[in-house]
Amino acid sequence: MTGDLYITRVRPMGEAATSLTVRGGRIAACGEVASPGVEVIDGGDAILIPGxxxxxxxxxxxxxxxxxxxxxxxxxxxxxxxxxxxxxxxxxxxxxxxxxxxxxxxxxxxxxxxxxxxxxxxxxxxxxxxxxxxxxxxxxxxxxxxxxxxxxxxxxxxxxxxxxxxxxxxxxxxxxxxxxxxxxxxxxxxxxxxxxxxxxxxxxxxxxxxxxxxxxxxxxxxxxxxxxxxxxxxxxxxxxxxxxxxxxxxxxxxxxxxxxxxxxxxxxxxxxxxxxxxxxxxxxxxxxxxxxxxxxxxxxxxxxxxxxxxxxxxxxxxxxxxxxxxxxxxxxxxxxxxxxxxxGLEDYGLAPGCKADLVLLDGETLAEAVVNRAPRRIVIKGGRVVARNGQALIEVA
Amino acid sequence: MTGDLYITRVRPMGEAATSLTVRGGRIAACGEVASPGVEVIDGGDAILIPGxxxxxxxxxxxxxxxxxxxxxxxxxxxxxxxxxxxxxxxxxxxxxxxxxxxxxxxxxxxxxxxxxxxxxxxxxxxxxxxxxxxxxxxxxxxxxxxxxxxxxxxxxxxxxxxxxxxxxxxxxxxxxxxxxxxxxxxxxxxxxxxxxxxxxxxxxxxxxxxxxxxxxxxxxxxxxxxxxxxxxxxxxxxxxxxxxxxxxxxxxxxxxxxxxxxxxxxxxxxxxxxxxxxxxxxxxxxxxxxxxxxxxxxxxxxxxxxxxxxxxxxxxxxxxxxxxxxxxxxxxxxxxxxxxxxxGLEDYGLAPGCKADLVLLDGETLAEAVVNRAPRRIVIKGGRVVARNGQALIEVA
Incomplete structure (x- = not known):
């Protein structure tokens, strides 16, 4: 995996929906068009927060x-x-x-x-x-x-x-x-x-x-x-x-x-x-x-x-x-x-250039996402999906 | 429904596994043999507590x-x-x-x-x-x-x-x-x-x-x-x-x-x-x-x-x-x-004669069941199953 992703329909910190381009494990931009061949994830209007x-x-x-x-x-x-x-x-x-x-x-x-x-x-x-x-x-x-x-x-x-x-x-x-x-x-x-x-x-x-x-x-x-x-x-x-x-x-x-x-x-x-x-x-x-x-x-x-x-x-x-x-x-x-x-984590956050450590949360607002504590829809580390629907994609070695 | 049930393999308050006979919406006995024709629920070694x-x-x-x-x-x-x-x-x-x-x-x-x-x-x-x-x-x-x-x-x-x-x-x-x-x-x-x-x-x-x-x-x-x-x-x-x-x-x-x-x-x-x-x-x-x-x-x-x-x-x-x-x-x-x-609830508890208001919990001990807060396996009210696996069997009228 190269750490390239295109995530549609996510709401950064609960704000308006947009798309997110991840390149080489880092956030490249919001609202761009998807590059051909890149893995696309449907955010389904989830809230996007940093890890x-x-x-x-x-x-x-x-x-x-x-x-x-x-x-x-x-x-x-x-x-x-x-x-x-x-x-x-x-x-x-x-x-x-x-x-x-x-x-x-x-x-x-x-x-x-x-x-x-x-x-x-x-x-x-x-x-x-x-x-x-x-x-x-x-x-x-x-x-x-x-x-x-x-x-x-x-x-x-x-x-x-x-x-x-x-x-x-x-x-x-x-x-x-x-x-x-x-x-x-x-x-x-x-x-x-x-x-x-x-x-x-x-x-x-x-x-x-x-x-x-x-x-x-x-x-x-x-x-x-x-x-x-x-x-x-x-x-x-x-x-x-x-x-x-x-x-x-x-x-x-x-x-x-x-x-x-x-x-x-x-x-x-x-x-x-x-x-x-x-x-x-x-x-x-x-x-x-x-x-x-x-x-x-x-x-x-x-x-x-x-x-x-x-x-x-x-x-x-x-x-x-x-x-x-x-x-x-x-x-x-x-x-x-x-x-x-x-x-002291470097390049943490949702701005372009930040590491693509991301979580997609269910909820209308940040507060609802917190109190609901629903299983995390998607967890991304360095541009790679590491957990879905509350389940890690890796088991204890 | 008459409120009759036979529940196998449950552990009252986390103690040794037994069966529970419910008759007419009340607890009849522990450890009896099932009556013919009565609805049988497999307790699957769950902990049994009163509602x-x-x-x-x-x-x-x-x-x-x-x-x-x-x-x-x-x-x-x-x-x-x-x-x-x-x-x-x-x-x-x-x-x-x-x-x-x-x-x-x-x-x-x-x-x-x-x-x-x-x-x-x-x-x-x-x-x-x-x-x-x-x-x-x-x-x-x-x-x-x-x-x-x-x-x-x-x-x-x-x-x-x-x-x-x-x-x-x-x-x-x-x-x-x-x-x-x-x-x-x-x-x-x-x-x-x-x-x-x-x-x-x-x-x-x-x-x-x-x-x-x-x-x-x-x-x-x-x-x-x-x-x-x-x-x-x-x-x-x-x-x-x-x-x-x-x-x-x-x-x-x-x-x-x-x-x-x-x-x-x-x-x-x-x-x-x-x-x-x-x-x-x-x-x-x-x-x-x-x-x-x-x-x-x-x-x-x-x-x-x-x-x-x-x-x-x-x-x-x-x-x-x-x-x-x-x-x-x-x-x-x-x-x-x-x-x-x-x-002041009358006839509350797990003793024979008590109302069959019961919950089956996942866990090795009561403490584990509490801290896990897993979806309730079965909820019984007056001898009738009213919820399974965290879902009520009735919706808002």
């Missing part, structure tokens, strides 16, 4: 396809972390196989780019990184997978982990991950200094899980912003979860949002219903990039998740009390443009 | 099937109420037709009983009540619909509304509704005295929308509990939404929960992600009946909702941070047993 972006998940440890996991885990964060390390061995969770399963599920739902945090610890070593790297290579033509080296079990508290993080980056991980500098690693300065030093050495972005609540999380956020400025890493740093931005002290929240915007630190939300969350509209209005992700999909942490970024847009909308059509479109934006900006 | 219960919705004003409604409504509660009254006329929302559409959608998803609040106000008068009564009569063999006379636009602040509420109850509404005694009607004592007087006169239960936050809502809740006790209406009163039970003051919440349990006042949650919510597990552990509902489905208030009570169970689970299998089963329980107890 959905899954900007935060854990491909290496989903239990998809492994039979139902009966969850009897205790309530604390540390219970979940320790249970998972034990279950990885017991259940034989194969990172390559499992990441392939979830990646293909994502593609079936219209995601064309994925950022996956992948566990690095002193028990499994780099097997997670190696497995997801293999998946990213095997399926490179149907989805872009970016790998974050993620010290899930803590870093400074488990000697040997920093060296494994370095090795993960040498192997090809694209981003340095971090985790609750105070709550898990018990040393916010130490944790963040190591993370940012690795980022500087390897010239890679940073993406830190920050579950710490309220004033504790806000302190960690300040430390992250300070380092982003000091190392001129504006635009290269993401704070995932950022529950502290949902805290009660609105003056403090406002000052944090200003600092995030000024230092161009991005925010990733999974819009959990049971935790305080970053206020999406206020952040976007302040100029902060906000993206969304599924977080874990069917893993030992919890049974939910289906890797469908339209469903995630619904959850972002429900969590933020988005009811108006423009608000639902903003929820979708976190799952498209916001994710693309967070991941 | 789902939609315990709080607004059948009269869904916009299902009416084209996409572009929501541009303002942020305040009163904006939504006033916008809706205007749009009812402009859009021509027909309560009979619309309630039928949603009721049939509910049936397709496995709901066999619905409590619907239905607007009563001085502009539309009783047309909502009449329309939903017509639907409840027309579709009585496929779903039980209970009607709450609901003063959506306020009661005391709009003279003439109390008389319409009385008339609604005379026409056949089954429950007296109420709404934010302080925030909307500006007179908590006055509002509740009228509501409870109507309940006493007509011998009907009470179900009050209480959106009032924190200490204000808690005060209204105390007034409701006082009247429940004084009129010996234990077990006949529901507080819907009850956001005040999600407030910060945990000692106050604990004392309210004790009082609710003692007065046998039920709680209905729609588990909204953007508001404080009643803590389901604590309430259930204290002995309070907790049920769940979709609230509005695709109306002028908001675009969400699909009348699927398995999806509602997922939202209850996500909102309450339910991760363990026993917790997900509890979320489902609010959509089955909890709803049945709230509505």
């Amino acid at each position: 959905l972006v899954e900007a935060h998940t854990h491909l290496d440890k989903t239990l998809l396809g492994m039979g139902w996991y009966r969850n009897e885990v205790g309530p604390r964060l540390i219970d979940k972390i320790e249970n998972e390390r034990a279950e990885k061995k017991r259940l034989g969770i194969d990172p390559a196989r499992q990441s392939a399963r979830q990646a293909i599920l994502s593609v079936s739902h219209g995601s064309t780019a994925i950022r996956s945090h992948v566990d690095v610890d002193t028990e499994i070593g780099l097997s997670g990184i190696e497995g997801v790297l293999r998946t990213s290579e095997t399926y490179r033509d149907i989805v872009d997978i970016e790998i974050v080296a993620f010290p899930q079990s803590g870093m400074l508290i488990r000697p040997g982990t920093v060296e494994l993080m370095e090795e993960a980056l040498r192997l090809g991980a694209h981003v340095v991950g971090g985790l609750d500098p105070s709550a898990i690693d018990r040393d916010p300065k130490g944790h963040l200094d190591v993370i940012f030093r690795l980022a500087e050495r390897f010239g890679v972005p940073v993406d830190i899980h920050l579950h710490e609540p309220a004033e504790l999380g806000a302190f960690s956020m300040e430390l992250i912003i300070e380092r982003t400025r000091a190392l001129s890493m504006q635009g290269k740093v993401t704070i995932s979860h950022a529950f502290c931005l949902g805290m009660a002290d609105q003056d403090y929240v406002a000052s944090l949002i200003d600092s995030l915007a000024e230092a161009r630190v991005h925010i990733l939300t999974t819009a959990p219903a049971s935790r305080p969350v970053p206020p999406v509209k206020r952040l976007v209005e302040a100029g902060v990039v906000v993206a969304a992700g599924s977080d874990g999909v069917r893993d030992t942490w919890g049974p939910y998740g289906n890797a469908d970024m339209l469903e995630r847009a619904v959850l972002v909308g429900l969590r933020n009390n988005f009811r108006r059509d423009d608000e639902v479109a903003l929820a979708l934006d976190t799952c498209t443009m916001g994710g693309a900006r967070l991941m | 789902l219960v939609e315990a709080h919705t607004h059948l009269d004003k869904t916009l299902l099937g009416m084209g996409w409604y572009r929501n541009e409504v303002g942020p305040r509660l009163i904006d939504k109420i006033e916008n809706e009254r205007a749009e009812k006329k402009r859009l021509g929302i027909d309560p009979a037709r619309q309630s039928a559409r949603q009721a049939i959608l509910s049936v397709s998803h496995g709901s066999t009983a619905i409590r619907s609040h239905v607007d009563v106000d001085t502009e539309i008068g009783l047309s909502g009540i009449e329309g939903v009564l017509r639907t409840s009569e027309t579709y009585r063999d496929i779903v039980d619909i209970e009607i709450v006379a609901f003063p959506q636009s306020g009661m005391l602040i709009r003279p003439g509304t109390v008389e319409l509420m009385e008339e609604a109850l005379r026409l056949g509404a089954h429950v007296v509704g109420g709404l934010d005694p302080s925030a909307i009607d500006r007179d908590p004592k006055g509002h509740l005295d009228v509501i409870f007087r109507l309940a006493e006169r007509f011998g009907v239960p009470v179900d009050i929308h209480l959106h009032e936050p924190a200490e204000l809502g808690a005060f209204s809740m105390e007034l409701i509990i006082e009247r429940t006790r004084a009129l010996s209406m234990q077990g006949k009163v529901t507080i819907s939404h009850a956001f005040c039970l999600g407030m910060a003051d945990q000692d106050y919440v604990a004392s309210l929960i004790d009082s609710l349990a003692e007065a046998r006042v039920h709680i209905l949650t729609t588990a909204p992600a953007s508001r404080p919510v009643p803590p389901v597990k604590r309430l259930v552990e204290a002995g309070v009946v907790v049920a769940a509902g979709s609230d509005g489905v695709r109306d002028t208030w908001g675009p969400y909702g699909n009348a699927d009570m398995l999806e509602r169970a997922v939202l209850v689970g996500l909102r309450n941070n339910f991760r363990r299998d026993d917790e997900v089963a509890l979320a489902l329980d609010t959509c089955t047993m909890g709803g049945a107890r709230l509505m």
